[in-house]
Amino acid sequence: MKKLLPDGISDFKTLIENNYYYVDKTPFIREVGKNIGKSLLFTRPRRFGKTLNMSMLKYFFDVRDGEKNGKLFKGLEIENSPYFEEQGKYPVIFISMKDIKEMSFDKAITEVKNLLKKIYNQFEFIREKLNEGELIEFDNIWLGKNDENLKSSLLNLATFLKKYYNQKVIVLIDEYDTPLISAYRYGYYNEAKNFFSNLYGSVLKDNTSLQVGIITGIVRVIKAGIFSDLNNLSEHSILNKEYDEYFGFLEKEVKNALKYYEVDSKLDEVHSWYNGYRFGDTKVYNPWSILKFLSEKEFKGYWIDTSENYLIKAILKGANKKTFEKLNNLLFGKEVKEEITGKSTLQEVLEAHDLWELLLFSGYLTIDKKIDKNMYIIKIPNKEVKEFFGDSFIEISFGTNLTFKNLIENLLDNEIEEFEENLQEILLKYMSFYDVSSIEKVYHSFILGLMIHLEGKYYIKSNGEGGLGRYDIAIEPLNKNLRGFILEFKVTDSEENLEKKAEEALEQIKDKKYYISLQDRGIKDITFVGMAFYKKLVNIKSLEY
Incomplete structure (x- = not known):
């Protein structure tokens, strides 16, 4: 009997225990774990495996149920690595911001408070080792008594965990930019930026409690803006060579999957529909679309339909003649050169001052080749995305x-x-x-x-x-x-x-x-x-x- 296909499953434990098909990305654990004291930011398009990788890291490192979780990695590549000795040794804070998409700042804060309550509740047992002042701070978040320490809640929790386990903490922040994109959309970006800068930054720059910090998102930024004072940040975007094979499916991984599900004769069509992305020096396939194709056996746009594409729609509606002409050139396979500097703040990208950077890092375009230091030839990656522009361009632009x-x-x-x-x-x-x-x-x-x-x-x-x-x-x-x-x-x-x-x-x-x-x-x-x-x-x- 063939393994089940993990459509929409991003929890590593659920995937492994229920015998779903899994493309082994466990060497990623070893590579990120070496960065002691650092924070690593990974930006990739949506549905390229960010959340599953973060879940994998959580189950590998988490000291709670360490022995039990270790069995999840049986037969996977990391099990044979000397680094496997690090399994189950660290307290882990895992927070996902993917569902914080509120229309007002107050509602967003309410959802963040609820999320933090749940995270604190996972660690209520550590209260036995906290002093009276620490208990007050813990209970303010856990029981929702007081919002004074909300911005420092992740930092405080890391400090408490370090005290309880006498071991530094691994902090995982998934989809960091989701609430910020919504904040920009609904007009409260500056308030949100100030809040999340403190919430994220305070814990990620705490050398006394932090073992490693891992952050994922879609939009690329440098140290300006939300991570302005985070000196230990190491950013890894689709332009970087490091870690390029750990997000998306490689050619050999797709071939193996197609062969396993007995559709390897469709490789050429799969290539034209779902390949074409370039991360660093590696060409990758869209994993969501590959899994959906294996499930439905039909060539169509899967990834492109997993989001409302708000930012892209807004850009197309406001496109000027020059932008429209370049998009036409892209659609018809003509060469388009653009400067991608990587010096944009999140706000500048969201405001489409760096249109091509937004399209690139969101997965609607990809790098064809690098010409000079910051100059690239860009292109539409594959037929799936091309059909989105072709079928939806008019509707997006004109309603x-x-x-x-x-x-x-x-x-x-x-x-x-x-x-x-x-x-x-x-x-x-x-x-x-x-x-x-x-x-x-x-x-x-x-x-x-x-x-x-x-x-x-x-x-x-x-x-x-x-x-x-x-x-x-x-x-x-x-x-x-x-x-x-x-x-x-x-x-x-x-x-x-x-x-x-x-x-x-x-x-x-x-x-x-x-x-x-x-x-x-x-x-x-x-x-x-x-x-x-x-x-x-x-x-x-x-x-x-």
């Missing part, structure tokens, strides 16, 4: 996609009059989004963006060579029996010239013989589409060839 889908269907069905009517309606409603311009590339980028979801059935080519020049857009069907299209754009300075300019665009397609490139590839039916724009108005002329 609806029904008219847009009808528009593309009109074109593909060669219903040019209906295509013009729908396009005119869209321009009148939405063109202000692009800051109406006399520049042709604005309209070009707009139309091109509508075509991205056709990939898989059509080749979409922009500014390609054909005949005696360069056409604006060619739509080439993979099925040679379907109709192809050549689109040419013109912009005019007056409404009166619209029809004339559309005719000029149509004549240009014929005169320059742009259609030859499609003919040479076996496309028999081709429609020429000349399009002229004046602000929010459009005129279209067409010819079937």
Whole structure:
């Protein structure tokens, strides 16, 4: 009988005891455990194994039930390491902030208080070794009597545990930035930043009680901002080579999983859908999507649907022409170079001053290669993410996609009059989004963006060579029996010239013989589409060839 697939299970003990399929990441324990006195920040996209790794660390190091927990690692790589001697030796504080997503600061603090009460309750037995003053501080959090020590509650608990066990403490803070992202969204970021800076920072810089501190999150920061005075912080992002193999699935790990579940013949498709991420020098697959595919045996977007994508939606809604053009280039596989400095504070990233850094560290883009110190070529990692941009870009940007889908269907069905009517309606409603311009590339980028979801059935080519020049857009069907299209754009300075300019665009397609490139590839039916724009108005002329 095959092992069960751990869809959504992030508790290491549950996974092992119930014989779920597990990709062995236990060497991570040895590597992070060496950093005595340090705090390590790991930033990775959501659903790339952060919480499971943190749970694994908890069960390995925790002095409570140490012998029992040691059995969880039987047969795993760490069991054969000399470092296994460290198993079950340390008190562990494990706090996950993944569910703190409140709409106000007061509600967020209430949820943090409730979370801390539960954590304190796990250690109520240590009260026997606390003095009278320490008991008051413990009970203030445990029983919710007083909020004065809330900001120092993790520090105090570490101090109490150190006293009880006479052993330094391992502190695990999972998804540190979740409450901060919500705070930014709902307008109380500064209050939240001050609170969480103290809550996290006080315990992580305490050399007297801290053995090792591990923090995980999505958004990358340096020492500025929330960790401004944390001198012992060592940050490991997707740009760093260290620890790059411990988040996400490696090629060999995916091959083994596909073989185990007898779908290894699908490796090439799995690669195109879910691979493509680069962490340091290592290429990795999206683990959530791999596990979901193994469960459902269907190629579709799994990871992309696990979040409301709030930050990304906000960025797309506010994208300017330059940003929109670069996104179009990414969608159509063109090279995009960006400077990724890593000098952003969390707030700057959230405010999208560093748009590409946010897209990169959130998993919507990845590094193709490094050019210089801070200069990288970035790309969309795989088909799953590309489909998100293609299928959702219009809806995210405009709030609806029904008219847009009808528009593309009109074109593909060669219903040019209906295509013009729908396009005119869209321009009148939405063109202000692009800051109406006399520049042709604005309209070009707009139309091109509508075509991205056709990939898989059509080749979409922009500014390609054909005949005696360069056409604006060619739509080439993979099925040679379907109709192809050549689109040419013109912009005019007056409404009166619209029809004339559309005719000029149509004549240009014929005169320059742009259609030859499609003919040479076996496309028999081709429609020429000349399009002229004046602000929010459009005129279209067409010819079937």
